[in-house]
Amino acid sequence: MLNSVTDDFRQHLRSLLPDAAFRELTDAYLKEPRGRYAAGDGFLVAPDSVDQVSRIMRACSNGRVSVVPYGGGTGLVGGQIASKNVTPVILSLERMTRIRDISPIDNVAVVEAGAILQSVQEAAQDADRLFPLSLASEGSARIGGLLATNAGGVNTLRYGNARDLCLGLEVVLADGTIVNGLSRLRKNNTGYDLRHLMIGAEGSLGIITAASLKLFPQPAGSATAMMVVKDPQAALGLLALAGSRLGGQISAFELISRVGLDFLAEVGPDIKTPFAETPEWMVLLDVGTFAGVDPETALEDLFVKASEDGMVSDGVIAQSEGQRAEFWAIRESIPEANRRIGSVSSHDISVPIARIPDFIDEAPGRLAMIGQFRINCFGHMGDGNLHYNVFPMPGKSREDHQSDRAEIKRVVHDLTHEMEGSISAEHGIGRLKVDDLITYGDPGKLAAMRLIKDALDPLGILNPGAVLAQPDH
Amino acid sequence: MLNSVTDDFRQHLRSLLPDAAFRELTDAYLKEPRGRYAAGDGFLVAPDSVDQVSRIMRACSNGRVSVVPYGGGTGLVGGQIASKNVTPVILSLERMTRIRDISPIDNVAVVEAGAILQSVQEAAQDADRLFPLSLASEGSARIGGLLATNAGGVNTLRYGNARDLCLGLEVVLADGTIVNGLSRLRKNNTGYDLRHLMIGAEGSLGIITAASLKLFPQPAGSATAMMVVKDPQAALGLLALAGSRLGGQISAFELISRVGLDFLAEVGPDIKTPFAETPEWMVLLDVGTFAGVDPETALEDLFVKASEDGMVSDGVIAQSEGQRAEFWAIRESIPEANRRIGSVSSHDISVPIARIPDFIDEAPGRLAMIGQFRINCFGHMGDGNLHYNVFPMPGKSREDHQSDRAEIKRVVHDLTHEMEGSISAEHGIGRLKVDDLITYGDPGKLAAMRLIKDALDPLGILNPGAVLAQPDH
Structure with a gap:
């Protein structure tokens, strides 16, 4: 059973984080763009560093409090909106917007999860490089959300989905463990690929806090x-x-x-x-x-x-x-x-x-x-x-x-x-298609997904109800 | 504690599979090319279908018998060679060599895990397409092993590693569950990406039995x-x-x-x-x-x-x-x-x-x-x-x-x-670099890897001692 945020828990988070991490909760955090999903309430926290994210997750894990990660809020399947019957921590990446590094020789940009796509595109262009991810909401969508949902867009034919543009991730797991995987490497065969597991998991397995991204030469x-x-x-x-x-x-x-x-x-x-x-x-x-x-x-x-x-x-x-x-x-x-x-x-x-x-x-x-x-x-x-x-x-x-x-x-x-197609090509499962995934998904895959979810998030606090239905426990 | 293959267990497997699945164990299955690793013994089984692989895994799971998957045997880090102190099932994909389909319009080939790389290259060429994975051992390396180790080679600069060339996988999990993920889709955001988790896991999380692979137009x-x-x-x-x-x-x-x-x-x-x-x-x-x-x-x-x-x-x-x-x-x-x-x-x-x-x-x-x-x-x-x-x-x-x-x-x-590099760029961890991974790997990543391994292979029967050290239990 998950707990809602209580006054005591708010107090506890306030003691762990600087004042700047707490912002007024507006409607934008509770409703998705098309108005099809609306949450009841939430406690908005906007950390400024991976360490702060880790502290939040540790506290939520100890308190069994659910966490809904929030990027640009542009998702179309309700993945960013909690269900009505809990008051979760809404963990917004909006203050983690730094472009930590651009290396034109490596063709790599290292950016924080809250960076807006358009600003990453512009930073790449300033370095005479191309970051090719491009979609209608690029002026407000944030890198963390784009990766968590494996966003597509108009250039995937040539450059692939968001997944294909990512070399590495910095991620915080449910219990606060930091996984530092900000690799700039094109070849790296050292163990399981957590990066690709987190990409497309829609915040249900971990919080993406930064990413190393592939850049390309600009076309002539x-x-x-x-x-x-x-x-x-x-x-x-x-x-x-x-x-x-x-x-x-x-x-x-x-x-x-x-x-x-x-x-x-x-x-x-x-x-x-x-x-x-x-x-x-x-x-x-x-x-x-x-x-x-x-x-x-x-x-x-x-x-x-x-x-x-x-x-x-x-x-x-x-x-x-x-x-x-x-x-x-x-x-x-x-x-x-x-x-x-x-x-x-x-x-x-x-x-x-x-x-x-x-x-x-x-x-x-x-x-x-x-x-x-x-x-x-x-x-x-x-x-x-x-x-x-x-x-x-x-x-x-x-x-x-x-x-x-x-x-x-x-x-x-x-x-x-x-026709062996997919019921969600680029928008993800979110909360909208959880039942469809059960109907059309491969049972073996669903079983493996549940095992992985339970292993990495045993309390089920990470974006509960997104991708996989919440178990009754 | 894992069990060695016993006479009773051999008998049991013989009752589950056709005679053709049993082949003489030669030295090739027990020694890697450079002679640095040698196994003591093993029971060679060569199934002909995903269903047979599933039966083998179910039996091994029930008997707590370890399984070493075997492709072309060309790996350079001992991933295909069991440790000396057990007699595992050596599960060779050598009979699953079918190229199930080549579609030049979709630019997709669906092939079984035992298909030899060169034969896949040739089949693609016959359809006026290119399968770009290419490396010195392409005449004997098999697709399953190439994917399990996320092979690199000479064309990765342009076309990526084996991982980047794979659209989907058919996999058998430790308990015999079949995951049918042979997608031909370029865009498919329906849940966790098991494909990329299996690729590079060197047979320690599941047995790859078939793959859908990307083809490309041949350069002019x-x-x-x-x-x-x-x-x-x-x-x-x-x-x-x-x-x-x-x-x-x-x-x-x-x-x-x-x-x-x-x-x-x-x-x-x-x-x-x-x-x-x-x-x-x-x-x-x-x-x-x-x-x-x-x-x-x-x-x-x-x-x-x-x-x-x-x-x-x-x-x-x-x-x-x-x-x-x-x-x-x-x-x-x-x-x-x-x-x-x-x-x-x-x-x-x-x-x-x-x-x-x-x-x-x-x-x-x-x-x-x-x-x-x-x-x-x-x-x-x-x-x-x-x-x-x-x-x-x-x-x-x-x-x-x-x-x-x-x-x-x-x-x-x-x-x-x-220099933020990798101690295994393209050969993988196998058994050779298990200790190096502990020394140089990110502790958060290693912790998450262990959780995933324990979730998908709770008995630890899949390629024990590869990638992750065998726990003492």
Whole structure:
């Protein structure tokens, strides 16, 4: 049984930490961005060092008090919001924002968990390097949370997920033990990889306090194109062609459907494609090239070859930085248009890349058994990651389909599972998908996860109810 | 307390598995390639399916019998060789060699743990894809062992270690539980990452039975060069220059010292560099380029720029496949020359890349306090990974320095540790470095490792004595 924070416990923490560690609890710490999760109460503590984090964890462990780690608060699955029936310590990393070191020769940045992604990107750029993790919330998401949820984003096709960008971690375990694993090494085979165990564990196995991150040379040139494809199958062909011609120079390959573009026209933001007619399907392509490769020429050559092969029917290569930004604004505005329309149910799924066309063919028929919907399917096709969102027909609202939501989710997740896909491609499990993980997860994996959780957090104080259901004890 | 295999237990296993699973135990299963480890006895079992592996593990778990997993037997740290005082089950994956699937669209191969690396490379090539893991023992090393030890090799600079090439694993846990994690997905955030926990655990947490592996487009062109550099500092400058100009197209950057070339001249194999004078330091560079980049021109341009900057004094670009093979033969023959000379002590270390010149400057002075030695320092500079091997002077032998060995190792490892390096960059811990891991490992990490080991293998039957010391119980 976990204990709520009591007055005595508050007093005890105050005696362990400097005054600056205590901040006013605002609503932001208790509600997630979409308002779907809200906590009852919490005791906000913002330590300034790994040693202070260790002291907090030791105290919480001794007092059997639960701890909810808090980064930028941008998570979409409720991982940062405690359940209503306890008052946990909300451990915010917001004061641990230092960029401890940037080494362009090692291609490594060592940063604290509270550093905001954008500031890490900027620090890398100042050292003539690239930190490629990039996503819509980069102005507020913090490194610790990005690693704890193994964030994805738009550059994963080339550079991988957050996991792939991390060389080492400094972590505090449930009992306050500090694991110093801030390695800068590219090769290090000395025992179990705790780093990867903590990444994606969503704060349920330990508190990430700092990370060493991989940096990359900045591409010599870059360019962006939009290409119209007949259907997802043609997009898949284009992806393979681009891969064989440009290899690791492709940094984004985003699929966009007509529905998303119609949504933009219907509710804004007011952004249009460069095409005279709204295409049924289009692809947004980004390349970052090496010395000797002209990025525009590379995209042009790709377009010519793809046209010859009948994969693309129209295409535009951005002619300026301004136009590149416009192209990307289309992609980045679709989530906002989605919010304005109001989805009945949205899904962050992935399937093996080769199955994407099958999935997009098959799902609408199954959903039609439930009712009439508009489907906005878009996302990181190069990674097999689709945001498959189901909307009401014009004139209907999200509320009209309240009773359909569970069934829609089941249909989308069942099909994903049949196609050996994932019910959470990049957002994680949090509290939202704990039951889905039980339904669709491999039983052997779940058993092993429970053993690991119980071993590293025997009292169950770390982010209880996230990833794994809280046992009744 | 673990039990040795008894006649009754043999009988029991024979009742659970088909006859074909039982093979004659030869010396190969009891001795590692360099003859430094030898087991007393063992009971060889070669299952043909994950289900059979599960049955074996369940039986061993019930009987508290230890299990040593066996792949290609090429490991260099004794991880595949049981200690003398027990008779374990030697669980060989040699019959699970199927390549279950190759999907060029997904860029995925699903292979069984017993598949030999070279056969996986060839299967990928037949599908016009590249599986980039490559190392000297690729003709006999098996995928399961390569993943269990997170093997490195010559292409890690570009493609990462074995860990980075794996999308998912099928694993059998100590109690026989099957974890089916053969994901083909590039993005999948559904719970703890057991895959990365098993990779590098050297069979001490579970038996890898199959893996889904990343494939890559084959480079459009490739080329190889040798460049003479003044010293390791100049090599570091060349590495950074190559990185900024060619980015992810560089697949190998190997540092070779004069000592290694002298060894080749002294004891063979009879292979010479293309340079009139034996250089003090040289670099072997491999590039695999994308469409539109001529690989020879890319290397030429790099050489010209590096010459202007004073980094390189001479260089040759291979003019044929035959010459490329000759260049690589120099690098690949150095370990054989080393064996013929007979090292006093050899070390597989890594340091942050920026520290390599310091390390190479500092170590000889410290070793000179012990005695007079020849040092052959070579390796994967692009990964920060040096094979730092200490040899007797001419006229002396390995045996003459028997009493110096421990001290040499201590000096090299201490310096590595001071420079925040790793005492095992790519070979793993096995049984050879268990004590070193205790000495140099982070105490917090070791504590967490022990908790995980005890949780997943509470009886301690999985590869006992590898990675972590066997507890007395």
